[in-house]
Amino acid sequence: ISRAELDRLDPESYSVGDIIGKFGIEKYLDSFLRGKAGAEQVEVNVLGKEVRSLGKIEPQAGYKVVLTIDSLLQKVASDNLKGRTGSVVALDPRDGSILAMASSPSFDANMFTAGISHENWRRLANDPLRPMQNRAIAGQYPPGSTYKMIVAAAALQEGLITPETKFYCNGSYTLGNRTYHCWQKKGHGMVDLHRALVESCDVYFYNVGRLLGVDRLAYYARSFGLGAMTGVDLPQEKRGLIPTKKWKEQKFRIPWQLGETISLSIGQGFNSLTPLQLADAYAATANGGIVYRPWIIKRIETTDGKVFRSFGPQEKGRVPVSKRNFEIVNKGLWGVVNERGGTGYVLKRAEMDVCGKTGTAQVIGLPDDKSRRRRIITGNTRDHALFVCFAPYKQPEIVVAVIIEHGGHGGAAAAPVARRIIDTYFSEKKAKLQGKVLTQESLPETAVGLTPEAEQGD
Secondary structure, eight states: OOHHHHHHSOTTTOOTTOOOOOSHHHHHTHHHHSOBOOEEEEEEOTTOOEEEEEEEEOOBOOOEEEESOOHHHHHHHHHTTTTSOEEEEEEOTTTOBEEEEEEESOOOGGGGTTOOOHHHHHHHHHOTTOTTSOHHHHOOBOOGGGGHHHHHHHHHHTTSOOTTOOEEESSEEEETTEEEEOSSTTOOEEEOHHHHHHTTOHHHHHHHHHHHOHHHHHHHHHHTTTTSOOOOSSSSOOOOBOOOHHHHHHHHSSOOOHHHHHHHTTTOTTOBBOHHHHHHHHHHHHHTSEEEOOBOEEEEEOTTSOEEEEOOOOEEEEOSOOHHHHHHHHHHHHHHHHSTTOTTGGGOOTTOOOEEEEEEEOSSOOOSOHHHHHHHOSGGGSOEEEEEEEESSSSOOEEEEEEETTOOOHHHHTHHHHHHHHHHHHHHHHHHHTTOOOOGGGSOHHHHOOOOSSOOOO
């Protein structure tokens, strides 16, 4: 325990030399996990030698905590992030329970148990990759094209478009003296909503975002739980940002510009979300509009296994989108993975049961000149890669959100990681039905390694 913690916490419960939870669940539930220290009063002689015991208080073990985490999924998620910077979140859309949550790079929290050395603390604190940050709940990223699901649902519900509404994409969109590019340089041609989702046409969503406007888009995004704390049972969660006209005027004292809405419509601009928020939003899409508070603590048990306190799903709200409109959007998300030309086609399984959306989020503003763009995009200026998916299509049981920082295209860098999580989940489910125990060594080959044939942009 540190001096600052001693000054802040209850002196009746904590004292110098105590071992205390520093991060995550161990910090959040320290008062349950720690138990009570024992004590003994002894009589000693003038030499300090113990003569007899005058009384003894036995120590009490702390409670046990059972999590919603699936240990195999957690292992696969962590292993597939090794050597990369990013995060994986998997949860059950039927109740919001978290099945896996990994952040990379990480660190050994046991360094803190006996008091961390100055050298180790400096190394952790000064590491530019911030290993002590739980990126799943505190990493704030532009959602990129994963946000197009929100834009599509909002525009459908507002009656601004129908599934048949088409816009022409020639590879760019001009507003005033500014040109906004589509990832497909040659353009997609005439595009309807389904194809716009499947092939992630930026120009289509530039048009739709302009019809919606920033404030209506923000209303729907926030109804999905974006830009707000999820309420997960972990410390240090961050809220991200879903901007509005009022927010910008208060923050910068200048009015909102239409061009900023164009950027928002493909998940760029001021948009900022955590991986957990993104997973929770797609869980609402998968389950028909229920936004659950993500939860990770299943129950707290006494030392003899009796349940002291149990936890369960908590509904936070409902997305104001009709069942029919969710079906339209989800059919598009299914096409992203299962139709040729889909930006997430690399994740297609034989069962054709996965719905998802790729995302490629710019880290810096880029010039229009193509040669200059190529020179600038290197290393830490490379785009973040995102992929969010759920499965099965008709009765979803799992949602996976993957963000690989500076990974490039979502379909090439993030989707294969999600594929391993999905494959592991269904392999484990099949093994349980057969009365078997699945280990990482016995996973099918597709769940362990996958190399995409080519990068696809979005």
